[in-house]
Amino acid sequence: MSSTSTVLSVYPEDLSITTVAGVEPADNVKTTLQLSNVSFKAVMYRLKTTAPKRYVVKPSKGVIRSNGTETIQIQLCTSLDASVKDEFRLEYAIVEDGDNVGPKYENVADILAAKGKVAKFKKDISCAVHVLEPKPSSPQTVTKRAQPRAPLSPHTPPSANTLAPLEDAAPVKAAVAAAFGAQPVIIAPQFGNETAAPLGRPVAKPEEPLQRSPVPTAGAKISEALKESVNEPPRPRLPSPPPAPVQVQKQQPIPVLYLIIAGLFVAVAALWSQL
Numbered sequence: 001m002s003s004t005s006t007v008l009s010v011y012p013e014d015l016s017i018t019t020v021a022g023v024e025p026a027d028n029v030k031t032t033l034q035l036s037n038v039s040f041k042a043v044m045y046r047l048k049t050t051a052p053k054r055y056v057v058k059p060s061k062g063v064i065r066s067n068g069t070e071t072i073q074i075q076l077c078t079s080l081d082a083s084v085k086d087e088f089r090l091e092y093a094i095v096e097d098g099d100n101v102g103p104k105y106e107n108v109a110d111i112l113a114a115k116g117k118v119a120k121f122k123k124d125i126s127c128a129v130h131v132l133e134p135k136p137s138s139p140q141t142v143t144k145r146a147q148p149r150a151p152l153s154p155h156t157p158p159s160a161n162t163l164a165p166l167e168d169a170a171p172v173k174a175a176v177a178a179a180f181g182a183q184p185v186i187i188a189p190q191f192g193n194e195t196a197a198p199l200g201r202p203v204a205k206p207e208e209p210l211q212r213s214p215v216p217t218a219g220a221k222i223s224e225a226l227k228e229s230v231n232e233p234p235r236p237r238l239p240s241p242p243p244a245p246v247q248v249q250k251q252q253p254i255p256v257l258y259l260i261i262a263g264l265f266v267a268v269a270a271l272w273s274q275l
Protein backbone atom coordinates (compact mmCIF):
# COMPACT_ATOMS: atom_id res chain seq x y z
CA MET A 1 0.00 0.00 0.00
CA SER A 2 1.35 3.43 -0.91
CA SER A 3 0.86 6.85 0.66
CA THR A 4 0.55 9.74 -1.82
CA SER A 5 0.66 13.43 -0.97
CA THR A 6 0.84 16.49 -3.18
CA VAL A 7 4.65 16.32 -3.06
CA LEU A 8 5.95 12.75 -2.53
CA SER A 9 4.53 9.25 -2.95
CA VAL A 10 5.88 6.56 -0.57
CA TYR A 11 5.66 2.81 -1.24
CA PRO A 12 5.18 0.74 0.86
CA GLU A 13 3.91 2.37 4.02
CA ASP A 14 5.12 -0.50 6.26
CA LEU A 15 8.38 -2.41 5.85
CA SER A 16 9.08 -6.08 6.66
CA ILE A 17 12.32 -8.11 6.91
CA THR A 18 12.68 -11.84 7.67
CA THR A 19 15.82 -13.41 9.17
CA VAL A 20 16.94 -16.48 11.19
CA ALA A 21 17.68 -16.37 14.91
CA GLY A 22 21.34 -16.32 15.90
CA VAL A 23 22.60 -16.15 12.30
CA GLU A 24 24.49 -13.24 10.79
CA PRO A 25 22.21 -11.78 8.07
CA ALA A 26 23.37 -12.07 4.49
CA ASP A 27 23.33 -9.36 1.85
CA ASN A 28 19.87 -10.42 0.65
CA VAL A 29 18.24 -9.79 4.07
CA LYS A 30 16.88 -6.39 3.15
CA THR A 31 13.86 -4.47 1.91
CA THR A 32 13.27 -1.45 -0.33
CA LEU A 33 11.41 1.83 -0.02
CA GLN A 34 10.35 3.67 -3.19
CA LEU A 35 9.90 7.46 -3.26
CA SER A 36 8.21 9.15 -6.25
CA ASN A 37 8.12 12.94 -6.77
CA VAL A 38 4.63 13.94 -7.95
CA SER A 39 5.21 17.71 -7.81
CA PHE A 40 6.52 20.14 -10.42
CA LYS A 41 9.67 21.00 -8.42
CA ALA A 42 12.61 19.10 -7.02
CA VAL A 43 12.19 17.54 -3.58
CA MET A 44 14.92 16.93 -0.96
CA TYR A 45 14.53 14.11 1.57
CA ARG A 46 16.20 12.51 4.57
CA LEU A 47 15.43 9.07 6.16
CA LYS A 48 16.12 8.47 9.88
CA THR A 49 15.57 5.42 12.13
CA THR A 50 15.23 4.70 15.83
CA ALA A 51 17.88 1.91 15.57
CA PRO A 52 20.75 3.28 13.45
CA LYS A 53 23.15 0.47 14.47
CA ARG A 54 20.76 -2.23 13.25
CA TYR A 55 20.23 -1.05 9.67
CA VAL A 56 22.22 0.21 6.71
CA VAL A 57 20.25 2.72 4.60
CA LYS A 58 21.44 3.55 1.06
CA PRO A 59 20.90 6.37 0.20
CA SER A 60 19.73 8.01 3.40
CA LYS A 61 19.33 11.49 1.82
CA GLY A 62 19.15 13.09 -1.59
CA VAL A 63 17.18 15.14 -4.10
CA ILE A 64 14.47 13.81 -6.42
CA ARG A 65 13.69 15.74 -9.58
CA SER A 66 10.15 16.41 -10.78
CA ASN A 67 8.36 13.17 -11.80
CA GLY A 68 11.46 11.25 -10.68
CA THR A 69 11.74 8.11 -8.54
CA GLU A 70 14.29 7.07 -5.89
CA THR A 71 14.67 3.52 -4.50
CA ILE A 72 16.13 3.23 -0.99
CA GLN A 73 17.61 -0.09 0.22
CA ILE A 74 17.28 -0.91 3.94
CA GLN A 75 19.52 -3.83 4.98
CA LEU A 76 19.65 -5.62 8.33
CA CYS A 77 23.26 -5.77 9.58
CA THR A 78 23.02 -7.46 13.02
CA SER A 79 21.78 -10.86 14.20
CA LEU A 80 18.66 -11.06 16.38
CA ASP A 81 17.21 -13.68 18.71
CA ALA A 82 13.63 -12.38 18.70
CA SER A 83 11.35 -10.37 16.45
CA VAL A 84 11.43 -6.57 16.80
CA LYS A 85 9.63 -3.56 15.36
CA ASP A 86 11.46 -0.31 14.62
CA GLU A 87 10.38 3.07 13.27
CA PHE A 88 11.70 5.11 10.35
CA ARG A 89 10.96 8.81 9.82
CA LEU A 90 11.04 10.41 6.38
CA GLU A 91 11.55 14.20 6.24
CA TYR A 92 11.20 15.98 2.88
CA ALA A 93 10.61 19.45 1.45
CA ILE A 94 10.52 21.27 -1.88
CA VAL A 95 13.85 22.71 -3.01
CA GLU A 96 13.44 26.50 -3.16
CA ASP A 97 15.55 28.96 -5.13
CA GLY A 98 17.64 29.96 -2.10
CA ASP A 99 18.45 26.37 -1.06
CA ASN A 100 22.03 25.64 -2.03
CA VAL A 101 22.21 21.85 -1.94
CA GLY A 102 25.71 20.39 -2.05
CA PRO A 103 26.84 18.01 -4.83
CA LYS A 104 26.82 15.02 -2.42
CA TYR A 105 23.77 16.23 -0.47
CA GLU A 106 25.90 16.64 2.66
CA ASN A 107 23.91 19.75 3.77
CA VAL A 108 20.39 18.40 3.21
CA ALA A 109 19.93 17.70 6.92
CA ASP A 110 20.87 21.30 7.80
CA ILE A 111 18.51 22.76 5.18
CA LEU A 112 15.61 20.59 6.39
CA ALA A 113 16.32 21.54 10.00
CA ALA A 114 16.24 25.24 9.09
CA LYS A 115 12.85 24.98 7.36
CA GLY A 116 9.71 25.56 9.38
CA LYS A 117 6.87 23.15 10.04
CA VAL A 118 4.87 24.55 7.13
CA ALA A 119 7.57 23.97 4.50
CA LYS A 120 8.73 20.60 5.84
CA PHE A 121 6.82 17.30 5.66
CA LYS A 122 7.20 14.19 7.84
CA LYS A 123 6.20 10.57 7.31
CA ASP A 124 6.58 7.75 9.90
CA ILE A 125 7.19 4.25 8.53
CA SER A 126 7.25 1.09 10.66
CA CYS A 127 9.68 -1.78 9.99
CA ALA A 128 8.92 -5.24 11.43
CA VAL A 129 11.76 -7.77 11.65
CA HIS A 130 10.48 -11.36 11.82
CA VAL A 131 12.97 -13.77 13.38
CA LEU A 132 12.54 -17.47 12.53
CA GLU A 133 13.83 -20.38 14.57
CA PRO A 134 16.68 -22.31 12.90
CA LYS A 135 15.72 -25.66 11.45
CA PRO A 136 16.76 -28.60 13.66
CA SER A 137 19.45 -30.75 12.16
CA SER A 138 18.13 -34.08 11.00
CA PRO A 139 19.41 -37.02 13.11
CA GLN A 140 21.93 -39.19 11.40
CA THR A 141 20.52 -42.56 10.60
CA VAL A 142 22.84 -45.42 11.54
CA THR A 143 22.48 -48.38 9.25
CA LYS A 144 23.20 -51.74 10.82
CA ARG A 145 25.22 -54.12 8.77
CA ALA A 146 23.82 -57.55 8.34
CA GLN A 147 25.94 -60.08 10.19
CA PRO A 148 27.27 -62.87 7.97
CA ARG A 149 25.60 -66.21 8.38
CA ALA A 150 27.53 -69.28 9.36
CA PRO A 151 28.34 -71.49 6.36
CA LEU A 152 26.22 -74.58 6.04
CA SER A 153 28.08 -77.87 6.29
CA PRO A 154 27.60 -80.04 3.19
CA HIS A 155 27.38 -83.18 5.32
CA THR A 156 25.48 -82.72 8.55
CA PRO A 157 25.38 -85.79 10.85
CA PRO A 158 21.84 -87.07 11.24
CA SER A 159 20.19 -86.79 14.58
CA ALA A 160 18.69 -89.54 16.68
CA ASN A 161 15.23 -88.80 15.28
CA THR A 162 16.51 -89.49 11.76
CA LEU A 163 18.06 -92.85 12.66
CA ALA A 164 15.12 -94.09 14.71
CA PRO A 165 12.86 -95.19 11.80
CA LEU A 166 15.58 -97.57 10.49
CA GLU A 167 15.11 -99.88 13.48
CA ASP A 168 11.40 -100.44 12.66
CA ALA A 169 11.93 -101.09 8.93
CA ALA A 170 11.58 -104.92 9.14
CA PRO A 171 7.99 -105.05 7.82
CA VAL A 172 8.96 -102.82 4.91
CA LYS A 173 11.91 -105.05 4.05
CA ALA A 174 9.74 -108.16 4.00
CA ALA A 175 7.16 -106.53 1.76
CA VAL A 176 9.83 -105.42 -0.71
CA ALA A 177 11.40 -108.91 -0.75
CA ALA A 178 8.02 -110.56 -1.39
CA ALA A 179 7.19 -108.16 -4.22
CA PHE A 180 10.51 -108.19 -6.09
CA GLY A 181 12.02 -111.50 -4.96
CA ALA A 182 15.29 -109.91 -4.03
CA GLN A 183 17.05 -108.95 -0.92
CA PRO A 184 16.26 -105.36 0.06
CA VAL A 185 19.02 -102.85 0.14
CA ILE A 186 19.87 -101.35 3.48
CA ILE A 187 21.55 -98.00 3.26
CA ALA A 188 23.46 -96.95 6.31
CA PRO A 189 23.46 -93.28 7.35
CA GLN A 190 26.22 -91.15 5.87
CA PHE A 191 28.79 -89.55 8.11
CA GLY A 192 31.17 -87.16 6.46
CA ASN A 193 32.24 -88.36 3.01
CA GLU A 194 31.93 -92.10 3.83
CA THR A 195 29.28 -94.08 1.93
CA ALA A 196 28.00 -97.48 3.13
CA ALA A 197 27.54 -100.17 0.49
CA PRO A 198 24.18 -101.98 0.24
CA LEU A 199 24.07 -105.57 1.43
CA GLY A 200 24.04 -108.27 -1.27
CA ARG A 201 24.74 -105.98 -4.20
CA PRO A 202 27.95 -104.56 -5.64
CA VAL A 203 28.69 -100.92 -5.38
CA ALA A 204 27.98 -99.09 -8.62
CA LYS A 205 30.94 -97.19 -9.99
CA PRO A 206 30.38 -93.53 -10.62
CA GLU A 207 29.91 -92.68 -14.24
CA GLU A 208 32.91 -91.10 -15.90
CA PRO A 209 32.29 -87.67 -17.36
CA LEU A 210 32.05 -87.49 -21.11
CA GLN A 211 35.12 -86.12 -22.78
CA ARG A 212 34.16 -83.59 -25.36
CA SER A 213 36.45 -82.82 -28.21
CA PRO A 214 37.53 -79.21 -28.20
CA VAL A 215 35.68 -77.03 -30.66
CA PRO A 216 38.15 -75.39 -33.04
CA THR A 217 38.04 -71.64 -32.98
CA ALA A 218 38.31 -69.32 -35.95
CA GLY A 219 42.01 -68.68 -35.27
CA ALA A 220 42.72 -72.44 -35.17
CA LYS A 221 40.93 -72.97 -38.49
CA ILE A 222 42.99 -70.22 -40.16
CA SER A 223 46.27 -71.63 -38.82
CA GLU A 224 45.36 -75.14 -40.09
CA ALA A 225 44.54 -73.73 -43.55
CA LEU A 226 47.89 -71.90 -43.67
CA LYS A 227 49.76 -75.09 -42.71
CA GLU A 228 48.03 -77.05 -45.50
CA SER A 229 48.85 -74.34 -48.06
CA VAL A 230 52.54 -74.39 -47.04
CA ASN A 231 52.86 -78.19 -47.16
CA GLU A 232 51.10 -78.44 -50.55
CA PRO A 233 53.58 -79.16 -53.44
CA PRO A 234 53.95 -76.44 -56.12
CA ARG A 235 51.65 -76.79 -59.08
CA PRO A 236 53.21 -76.87 -62.64
CA ARG A 237 52.74 -73.73 -64.65
CA LEU A 238 50.84 -74.01 -67.95
CA PRO A 239 52.54 -72.62 -71.10
CA SER A 240 51.23 -69.28 -72.21
CA PRO A 241 49.36 -69.22 -75.59
CA PRO A 242 51.28 -67.83 -78.64
CA PRO A 243 50.53 -64.23 -79.60
CA ALA A 244 47.91 -63.67 -82.31
CA PRO A 245 49.30 -62.71 -85.79
CA VAL A 246 49.06 -59.08 -86.78
CA GLN A 247 46.90 -58.54 -89.86
CA VAL A 248 48.22 -55.84 -92.23
CA GLN A 249 45.62 -54.29 -94.51
CA LYS A 250 46.80 -53.87 -98.08
CA GLN A 251 46.19 -50.58 -99.83
CA GLN A 252 43.68 -50.97 -102.66
CA PRO A 253 44.69 -49.48 -106.06
CA ILE A 254 43.01 -46.28 -107.27
CA PRO A 255 40.41 -47.05 -109.98
CA VAL A 256 41.35 -46.08 -113.56
CA LEU A 257 38.15 -44.07 -113.98
CA TYR A 258 39.24 -41.70 -111.29
CA LEU A 259 42.58 -41.18 -113.05
CA ILE A 260 40.89 -40.36 -116.36
CA ILE A 261 38.58 -37.81 -114.76
CA ALA A 262 41.51 -36.20 -112.99
CA GLY A 263 43.44 -35.95 -116.28
CA LEU A 264 40.47 -34.27 -118.00
CA PHE A 265 40.25 -31.68 -115.27
CA VAL A 266 43.94 -30.92 -115.60
CA ALA A 267 43.65 -30.50 -119.41
CA VAL A 268 40.64 -28.22 -119.11
CA ALA A 269 42.44 -26.10 -116.60
CA ALA A 270 45.45 -25.75 -118.87
CA LEU A 271 43.33 -24.69 -121.86
CA TRP A 272 41.43 -22.23 -119.65
CA SER A 273 44.64 -20.62 -118.56
CA GLN A 274 45.87 -20.19 -122.17
CA LEU A 275 42.67 -18.38 -123.17
